[in-house]
Amino acid sequence: MRTSLMGSVQRRWFQVPWEFRESALFTIIVVFAGFVLQYSGAGRGVIVPPLPYNAIILLLFAVLTLGIGLSFKDNPTVKWFGGIPLGLCLIIAIALLSLIGGVVPQDGFMEGSLADVLGISRIFSSWPFALTVLFFLANLGIALSWKLVPFSINNIQFILFHAGFWIALSCGTFGAVDLQRLVIPVEEGQSNNLGYTMGSGKSEELPFSVFLKDFALEEYPPQLFLYNPHTENIIVDGSRAAVQVHKGLKTSWKGLAVEVLEYLPSALPGKYDEPVVADRAFGIPFAKVRITALSKSHEAWLSTGSPMLRPSVVDLGGFFLMMMPGQPKSFLSSVSVTSEDGHQKNALLEVNKPVEFMGWKLYQMGYDEKAGRWSKLSLIEAIRDPWLPIVYLGFFMIMAGNMLFFWNGIKQKGGE
Amino acid sequence: MMDFKTAAITAMACWFAGTLMDLFARRTLALKLPAFALSFAGSMVIVWFIASYWIVLDRPPLRTLGETRLWYAALIPLVGFLVEYRWKISWLKYYCMALASFFLGINMLHPEVFDKTLMPALQSPWFVPHVVVYLVGYVLLAASSVAALHNVSLQLRSKSNETGESVAHYLALLGFVFLSFGLIFGALWAKEAWGHYWTWDPKETWAFLSWLAYLGYLHAWRYKIDQAKLQWYLALSFLVLLVCWFGVNYLPSAQNSVHTYTQS
Numbered sequence: 001m002r003t004s005l006m007g008s009v010q011r012r013w014f015q016v017p018w019e020f021r022e023s024a025l026f027t028i029i030v031v032f033a034g035f036v037l038q039y040s041g042a043g044r045g046v047i048v049p050p051l052p053y054n055a056i057i058l059l060l061f062a063v064l065t066l067g068i069g070l071s072f073k074d075n076p077t078v079k080w081f082g083g084i085p086l087g088l089c090l091i092i093a094i095a096l097l098s099l100i101g102g103v104v105p106q107d108g109f110m111e112g113s114l115a116d117v118l119g120i121s122r123i124f125s126s127w128p129f130a131l132t133v134l135f136f137l138a139n140l141g142i143a144l145s146w147k148l149v150p151f152s153i154n155n156i157q158f159i160l161f162h163a164g165f166w167i168a169l170s171c172g173t174f175g176a177v178d179l180q181r182l183v184i185p186v187e188e189g190q191s192n193n194l195g196y197t198m199g200s201g202k203s204e205e206l207p208f209s210v211f212l213k214d215f216a217l218e219e220y221p222p223q224l225f226l227y228n229p230h231t232e233n234i235i236v237d238g239s240r241a242a243v244q245v246h247k248g249l250k251t252s253w254k255g256l257a258v259e260v261l262e263y264l265p266s267a268l269p270g271k272y273d274e275p276v277v278a279d280r281a282f283g284i285p286f287a288k289v290r291i292t293a294l295s296k297s298h299e300a301w302l303s304t305g306s307p308m309l310r311p312s313v314v315d316l317g318g319f320f321l322m323m324m325p326g327q328p329k330s331f332l333s334s335v336s337v338t339s340e341d342g343h344q345k346n347a348l349l350e351v352n353k354p355v356e357f358m359g360w361k362l363y364q365m366g367y368d369e370k371a372g373r374w375s376k377l378s379l380i381e382a383i384r385d386p387w388l389p390i391v392y393l394g395f396f397m398i399m400a401g402n403m404l405f406f407w408n409g410i411k412q413k414g415g416e
Numbered sequence: 417m418m419d420f421k422t423a424a425i426t427a428m429a430c431w432f433a434g435t436l437m438d439l440f441a442r443r444t445l446a447l448k449l450p451a452f453a454l455s456f457a458g459s460m461v462i463v464w465f466i467a468s469y470w471i472v473l474d475r476p477p478l479r480t481l482g483e484t485r486l487w488y489a490a491l492i493p494l495v496g497f498l499v500e501y502r503w504k505i506s507w508l509k510y511y512c513m514a515l516a517s518f519f520l521g522i523n524m525l526h527p528e529v530f531d532k533t534l535m536p537a538l539q540s541p542w543f544v545p546h547v548v549v550y551l552v553g554y555v556l557l558a559a560s561s562v563a564a565l566h567n568v569s570l571q572l573r574s575k576s577n578e579t580g581e582s583v584a585h586y587l588a589l590l591g592f593v594f595l596s597f598g599l600i601f602g603a604l605w606a607k608e609a610w611g612h613y614w615t616w617d618p619k620e621t622w623a624f625l626s627w628l629a630y631l632g633y634l635h636a637w638r639y640k641i642d643q644a645k646l647q648w649y650l651a652l653s654f655l656v657l658l659v660c661w662f663g664v665n666y667l668p669s670a671q672n673s674v675h676t677y678t679q680s
């Protein structure tokens with residue numbers, strides 16, 4: 001037999017066992033209370049104390065939840081409180097609040113505007129979101145307590161999913177205050193131990209200093225463009241391919257054929273218009289092209305230019321044939337990090353390859369984009385997140401539950 | 417390399433001819449196998465195109481929306497064939513091939529600038545597993561929605577359809593598994609590339625929302641809410657996924673997103 005939503009229509013309000021109506025009402029009250037709290041705090045949002053206080057609060061909360069779940073197993077209100085109907089309503093509430101966060105830009109609002117005061121422009125650190133998550137954790141925790149005690153291996157899939165999510169969500173939210181992200185700007189040949197918080201720009205002294213030995217940026221080969229200065233448009237050809245320069249490249253735009261006769265990745269202008277090969281540290285890409293239009297052809301040198309050198313382009317009567325520097329392919333900083341007590345470590349920092357130092361992770365973040373390949377400045381981000389291991393524990397539990405779910409899903413159906 | 421238009425038209429022709437032949441195979445059973453071979457060949461053409469495109473680009477073709485549409489076009493019909501093989505349900509594959517043709521059609525109307533470059537943040541061992549797991553998840557959930565939509569239409573004509581409902585359920589379940597992996601892989605990658613595993617970036621928020629939608633479905637199903645009503649829910653859940661997949665680019669919140677696919 002299928003029981004359905006409709007099955008509850010005959011029930012009077014608050015007649016036990018409670019179901020969706022009571023859950024929906026409760027959820028609405030929680031969200032509303034959250035908005036009232038947010039408004040009365042003039043939009044200041046939730047403030048969680050840092051370690052160790054947040055860990056103590058979270059531990060107490062966990063003990064309380066499990067305690068209530070286990071001590072009042074048969075109490076109808078507690079049964080409802082740890083049940084799927086309330087869980088579903090809270091999931092919907094979290095989804096709707098996240099929807100606000102997914103549509104309304106989450107920065108750049110005016111201080112004191114209504115959206116700001118209600119927390120809509122900072123929904124994920126607002127009271128309505130925090131309260132909903134708190135009750136969600138309580139609901140999930142109580143459901144969990146019943147499957148944890150008495151322990152049975154048959155419940156392992158449920159436990160991995162629900163405990164994993166409980167851990168990741170609670171530690172991620174309670175631990176957010178302890179996350180430190182500081183940007184350290186360093187110039188080549190210099191060192192710095194000051195980090196800046198993004199947005200506020202406040203600086204903070206780090207327990208170590210970073211010395212930048214070298215910053216290097218590698219680019220993809222330059223690209224050829226036909227540019228119309230009147231419409232400021234780049235003209236693409238039939239194949240619509242971005243044209244990467246290499247020796248022997250042949251490409252064409254309507255009525256115009258271009259062939260790359262020679263390509264020098266790094267050169268400097270020489271005498272008689274002929275560039276000379278130069279070290280990568282100073283040189284810029286040059287390409288000799290043959291341009292054929294209306295069965296007449298001529299040859300010319302193109303170059304991309306640099307902060308010191310003007311680019312060479314070819315004027316085709318209203319259009320320009322240009323060579324643009326390629327997109328950055330990789331950039332990396334060779335640094336040496338020294339702690340206050342003289343501990344030292346040499347490291348190469350690259351995007352996607354952070355390096356660990358004294359509980360901090362150092363990331364290659366950026367550089368002076370105007371200077372491009374010639375940037376002498378590297379932006380390094382130092383990040384410390386003491387809660388990371390436990391959040392990851394939650395992630396891995398969810399993934400383990402997921403694998404069981406996948407496997408059992410197939411087995412279940414295979415057996416039917 | 418094969419030209420995209422040729423590949424797309426060949427694939428669509430295969431699917432179309434395969435579908436026609438399959439319809440005739442209801443009378444003439446001998447046509448069953450050639451019909452399948454023809455439809456399958458359609459997907460293989462796209463697989464072949466993706467492989468050669470990968471070689472030419474020198475990077476996995478997963479960077480732009482158009483590139484991901486190629487993968488959907490190749491994979492969605494395969495789900496239809498698997499469902500037919502496993503469940504003896506033949507109608508799903510027609511919808512799947514139609515959806516795949518639709519994706520190829522979009523790509524033919526909006527040819528992209530093909531560009532070999534891959535920005536540094538995408539050069540990661542996580543790039544391929546993250547995107548592929550998501551692709552598979554979306555493909556399964558697309559098929560689940562298609563099945564649910566079919567079930568809804570049967571309901572409206574008061575036909576009961578228990579197998580159809582369990583197909584939609586099973587595809588949603590598998591899709592949820594892949595969605596969960598995709599979400600967590602994304603978080604682990606974000607930690608390496610951007611420094612934090614979760615920043616409520618619009619793309620992340622929408623991925624979380626679509627995950628919640630299917631989480632809600634699974635619990636409603638567990639709670640034994642009428643399976644027939646849940647077909648509506650499943651059919652509509654895919655809309656959330658669609659916003660997540662390519663609608664995010666157009667939302668006001670996404671102006672500074674690090675995740676939007678390159679618009680070319």
Ligand code: HEM
Nearest residue numbers: 082083084087088139140143157158161162165398634638
């Ligand atoms: C809101 C709080 C939640 C409650 C009250 C809740 C409760 C339940 C219950 C009672 C079941 C049925 C278990 C059984 O029949 O043995 C279930 C199944 C399930 N839950 Fe939850 N759940 C919640 C949140 C979550 C979350 C956040 C996740 C994902 C990480 C999740 C994933 C699952 C899955 C995948 C199943 C089906 C597989 C299974 O039975 O183990 N649930 N849940």
